[in-house]
Amino acid sequence: MLIPDSSNSEIEALLTAFETCTLPRDCWTHSAHLVVALVYLHRHPYSEAMELIRNGIQHYNRCQGSQGYHETMTRFWIILVQDFRLRAKLCINSPITS
Numbered sequence: 001m002l003i004p005d006s007s008n009s010e011i012e013a014l015l016t017a018f019e020t021c022t023l024p025r026d027c028w029t030h031s032a033h034l035v036v037a038l039v040y041l042h043r044h045p046y047s048e049a050m051e052l053i054r055n056g057i058q059h060y061n062r063c064q065g066s067q068g069y070h071e072t073m074t075r076f077w078i079i080l081v082q083d084f085r086l087r088a089k090l091c092i093n094s095p096i097t098s
Contacts, residue, residue: 015039018056021063028060037081050078 017023018036036056040049054074061069 018060021060025064037078041082041085053078
């Protein structure tokens, strides 16, 4: 469902399917987790995004009948995605890439 060069409409479709629990379980891949985290972190303040991601994953898992959630790993990946997002922003705005 999701490839590195996904369009905005594909990303929005992923978010909608995730948020409405209609995303097929086999499409809830590690890449999909990262895309959801990246978009939420881009759209919301950090603490709000953290809660939205955590609660969203737990809600999606309940809807899918899955117990597969790990708080420490979720927080770790959110921190990592935020770090990546901030570093990428610095690189894009650096004089070297302007």
